[in-house]
Amino acid sequence: MSNVENILAHPVRETVVPAPRPKITAEGAGVRFGSVTAVEDFTTTIREREFVSIIGPSGCGKSTMLYAIAGFLKTTSGVLKVDGEPIVKPGPNRGIVFQEFVLFPWRTVLRNITLGPEIAGLPRAEAEERARKWIRLTGLGGFEDAYPATLSGGMKQRVAIARALTCEPDILLLDEPFGALDVQTKNYVMKDLQDLWIAASKTILMVTHSVQEATLMADRVLILGARPSRIVADVKIDLPHPRDPADPRLGQYRQEVTAILSAEVDRSMKIERSR
Amino acid sequence: MPPGFRLFDRVIVVVQFLLPILGLLLFWELAVRTGLAQASILPAPSTILARAVELLGLTGERAVLFGHIGASLKRALLAFALAVAVGVPLGFLLGLSREAQLWVSPILSLMLPLPAVAWTPILLVVFGPGDLTIVIVCFLGAVFPVLYSTMQGVRACGTQPVWVVRSMGGSRLDVLRRVLIPASLPALITGFKLGMAHSWRTLVAAEMLAALSSGLGYMIFSARSYMDVSTMFVGVVCLAAIGMAIEHLLFGTLERATIHRWYVRDAGTGGRQ
Known part of the structure; x- marks a missing residue:
């Protein structure tokens, strides 16, 4: 996208700052639904401006953890903090993007994106001003007055991303954001998201089941094990951004993550069969 | 599309809608004139039209028809308005609260299959004949479809849209105003349509009694x-024509202004995108 290239020409950061402040801290955090333990003993620290991906076999509770950090679900054990404060409810410092976009069909693209500032009580003009910046950066210019029903999947996901970013959150939580997109669209949106992340300097936590997505985009990949799930590996992807999908070093990381993940999937299959 | 062309399109649609009705009337007229049907039981459309002209007071007789139409419309619309005033808030409550739903839904499933007209004799004993009894019966006919549709609309909304607004720091009121009400509007309109239709149907029986x-x-x-x-x-013709006019003019306009703009109907699946 050419509009993002402008920002790329003036990157905010060239190299990773040595040790940014911890943004999200989890100490033995767990979520249980009745007698079912979705996640347990989730312990990690996500630093400011870090891009962390959570990956795991399906049904491993990775989205559950993301929702707990968003404040939609309550943890049943351990501690979960943002900026040193325990998470008690959702807040505008944490933006969310869902797999199925979850746009509001009765609002135009512009009105979907201005929703956050509207709720924050900003005057309409100021809300639109803020929205326009992200409309431009996500390549949605010209679609402001369209209703979501008329957009393609990729465009819808851009609206969802712009909507989350217009609230100017410190943290962006992505729940399988490319899961509902076709391969071509996915590659475009993925590239844009990387560029946006570099330009916007946000902390991003992304849940995915795709090794390729996780290794291409994240600084760190947390691998969750089978139910009851906990972190089985924390792989640091030590490559500069933006990354080239054809980079052979990336291929090695992919193999490494795939190997750990396959072992976990095998284990979970065995558990399921022995039941 | 130029506006003239659009108008032409609409005229075509209206003509297409009226043509089968005109065909039926023609067949009916011919059937009576040729003696196929007995005119004393099934009068010809032309006879009915002449009678309507008389009842409208155009021939110097007392114009009674407007009075009857006015009285009926007033009762049906009042009953419908009451049904909306009761059914929509109650529907939201039952759609949102599991607790409320557990307590109220058994009673509702008992009341739902009951034809509202069955209450008429009881209400006649309590309130006597008159507007009050008729409006209550129509209300009972209209309130359940409104209530059920609202409940379903609220439930179908799902948690993620609510989460989106909550993550923006939205309050409970924001959730209601910006998510639940607009999201359940298609179901609400369906409920309104059904409610008004039920009110209108129940009306005739209630008025007879x-x-x-x-x-x-x-x-x-x-x-x-x-x-x-x-x-x-x-x-009978007035009842049919007025019922149709309400459905098409009132609710049709409401639909075009809202859900038809928001949702593009996917011709392939027939579903909403």
């Missing part, structure tokens, strides 16, 4: 004493 001197139902029923079949048919 409980009206003192006015209403289309009363007009039809009292014409029976004089074997005045033409007047009965005028009443």
